[in-house]
Amino acid sequence: MGAGSPDGMCAEAMHGFSAAAGPMPSAVRSRIARSCLDPLHGALSLPFTSPAYRALQTRVAALLRTLLAVPEDIDILFMAGGASAQFALVPLNLLRAQDYALYLYSGHWSRRTITEAGRYGRIIEVAASAVCRTEAADAAYCHYTSNETADGLQFHAPPDTVAPLVADMTSDLLSAPVDWPRYALVYAGTQKTLGVPGMCVVFVRRTLLGRAHPATPRVMDYGALSVADSRLSTPPVFAMHAALCMLEWLAGEGGVATMQTRQQLRAQRVYAEIDRAASPYRCLQPVAWRSHVNPCFMLPNATMLSDFLDASRTAGLDGLEGHSDVGGVRVSLYNGLDDLAVDALIRFMRDWAHARTSPST
Numbered sequence: 001m002g003a004g005s006p007d008g009m010c011a012e013a014m015h016g017f018s019a020a021a022g023p024m025p026s027a028v029r030s031r032i033a034r035s036c037l038d039p040l041h042g043a044l045s046l047p048f049t050s051p052a053y054r055a056l057q058t059r060v061a062a063l064l065r066t067l068l069a070v071p072e073d074i075d076i077l078f079m080a081g082g083a084s085a086q087f088a089l090v091p092l093n094l095l096r097a098q099d100y101a102l103y104l105y106s107g108h109w110s111r112r113t114i115t116e117a118g119r120y121g122r123i124i125e126v127a128a129s130a131v132c133r134t135e136a137a138d139a140a141y142c143h144y145t146s147n148e149t150a151d152g153l154q155f156h157a158p159p160d161t162v163a164p165l166v167a168d169m170t171s172d173l174l175s176a177p178v179d180w181p182r183y184a185l186v187y188a189g190t191q192k193t194l195g196v197p198g199m200c201v202v203f204v205r206r207t208l209l210g211r212a213h214p215a216t217p218r219v220m221d222y223g224a225l226s227v228a229d230s231r232l233s234t235p236p237v238f239a240m241h242a243a244l245c246m247l248e249w250l251a252g253e254g255g256v257a258t259m260q261t262r263q264q265l266r267a268q269r270v271y272a273e274i275d276r277a278a279s280p281y282r283c284l285q286p287v288a289w290r291s292h293v294n295p296c297f298m299l300p301n302a303t304m305l306s307d308f309l310d311a312s313r314t315a316g317l318d319g320l321e322g323h324s325d326v327g328g329v330r331v332s333l334y335n336g337l338d339d340l341a342v343d344a345l346i347r348f349m350r351d352w353a354h355a356r357t358s359p360s361t
């Protein structure tokens with residue numbers, strides 16, 4: 001069965017670099033596959049009303065708390081609706097009628113957040129580059145997208161503002177420690193860093209619970225969800241099981257510090273190829289903002305881009321095309337990626353550049 005087949009199976013030699021779905025280590029995939037075969041308590045059949053499910057959810061929350069050193073005054077909620085639902089739910093749950101919030105614009109996903117949030121509350125948009133010192137003592141919060149997955153731009157430190165921070169960490173949760181005292185709320189869809197699609201983790205300061213706008217659907221009200229331990233409707237049981245497997249794998253690898261070092265080294269290797277003398281690759285982001293998760297780069301013209309992408313697929317590297325709004329090439333270095341994939345990519349980038357830019361003999 002080849003890559004892209006209807007049942008989603010891929011040839012063994014393919015390395016996946018798509019930004020949309022984080023790769024899972026083979027040990028994690030095997031564990032999930034084995035669990036799916038258990039007809040009663042497996043990942044596909046576990047009733048959410050059972051003690052076993054409650055134990056599973058408690059274990060996932062405990063692992064997140066330990067791995068990210070989440071303090072007790074921050075609650076951990078599990079929700080459906082993807083990270084995009086939070087674009088609306090954050091203002092619905094946190095912004096009172098008289099409040100306003102700052103939203104930092106830094107690229108594709110912050111643009112989408114700003115557009116959606118503006119439908120539910122009073123917001124002020126600020127360019128990310130202007131936030132070196134954004135005094136906003138009376139803002140309810142300041143929202144930013146810690147890693148712009150489409151643009152290859154990342155905040156390597158939280159923005160410098162006195163407002164409590166709200167962050168979309170969908171593409172970089174668990175790849176760096178979080179400075180919790182600065183945060184009101186952090187959210188992340190699970191599909192890139194925590195397993196499979198279908199769930200969003202929300203870390204929210206307990207003092208902010210219970211202030212949702214009256215029109216907020218009850219199943220999306222952070223306060224009501226907290227009281228019900230995230231079980232106001234059937235939770236995404238399969239995604240919860242996948243998260244457990246990913247988190248236990250991550251803990252066994254050495255935790256967030258190991259992931260951070262590994263990702264930085266991998267990103268350095270990719271940027272070294274981009275920056276190599278006479279390289280045809282061009283990174284559009286300023287060096288200080290370059291993403292360690294999704295390095296993006298351009299090629300001189302459309303013909304070279306299409307040749308690069310075709311040749312990469314032939315070389316067994318899948319999913320390197322840039323986001324549809326941005327173009328170019330995008331590499332995704334999520335935690336579950338295998339070292340062999342990074343080695344294969346670096347080799348390919350070097351060989352392709354050499355073959356296309358050396359004068360023919």
Ligand code: PMP
Binds near residue numbers: 019145148
């Ligand atoms: N925020 C960021 C930073 C993302 O990268 C994505 C998905 N690529 C989203 C939000 C949207 O996530 P979802 O599809 O789970 O709504």
